[in-house]
Amino acid sequence: MKVKICGITDLTTAIAAVDYGADALGFVFAESKRKITEVKAKEIIAHLPKEVIRVGVFVNESKERIEEIASSVGLTHVQLHGDETTVFSESLSYPVIKAISIHDEQSLKTIENYKCEYVLIDGPKGKYRGGNGLSFDWNSISAEDLKDKKVILAGGLHDKNVEEAINLIKPYMVDVSSGVETEGKKDLNKIQSFIIKAKGSQTGGTRNEFIYTAE
Structure with missing residues (x-):
């Protein structure tokens, strides 16, 4: 199981997460308590192994600005967490992760519209578009909903529920931010525990086994 630790704001946490086995790190460039500057993100990314997926999180940002930041800091993927259209997501030159907030059956249907590289299914919107620590009813998702x-x-x-979530949803990757924090700050012990639980949750393949390869 691949793991993404999102909301990275300092080098110590980034390096520790990678050492513990994180496959991807997320850097938030949208309004958030975890928002990071381009200068800081570039500094952190410069110290990361090349195989680590480096994701920039954006909310309703212009294409030009997204491309500029991605190129400047060294992103490998772009995560769109706003009201971006399918046309917009397909216009970007970087692999796209489109986030969908799940709150009813209609929100599930929007997954079908996006032909981007990844679809991120998230809990309901809170104060911010993501990273609110809100889950949704995992039993409301079926294999057909996530087909292909x-x-x-x-x-x-x-770390207490990730194994159950993986067994129910069988995702390609799990993404965590507030769930590995203590008093609003990344907690290295929680990061390590989460990664151990996530990667130890399955010994077999996933629903997306045909693309279960290194990035």
Whole structure:
């Protein structure tokens, strides 16, 4: 199981997460308590191994600005967490992760519209578009809903429930931010515990086994 630690704001946490086995790190460039500057993100990314997926999180940002930041800091993927259209997501030159907040059946249907590289299914919107620590009813998702999608599961995950979530949803990757924090700061012990639980949750393949390869 692949793991993404989102909301990275310092080098110590980034390096520790990678050492513990994180496959991807997320850097938030939208309004958030975890928002990072381009200068800081570039500094951190410069110290990361090349195989680590480096994701920039944006909310209703212009294409030009997204491309500029991605190129400047060294992103490998772009995560769209706003009201971006399918046309917009397909216009970007970087692999796209489109986030969908799950709150009813209609929100599930929007997954079908996006032909991007990954679909991130998240909990309901809170104060911010993501990273609110809110989960959704995992039992409301069926295999048919996620057919032929590279699914990243987010929303309310932590080391006590990630195994259950993985077994129910069978995603390509799990994404966590607030679930590995203590008093609003990344907690290295929680990061390590989360990654151990996530990667030890399955010994077999996933629903997306045909693309279960290194990035």
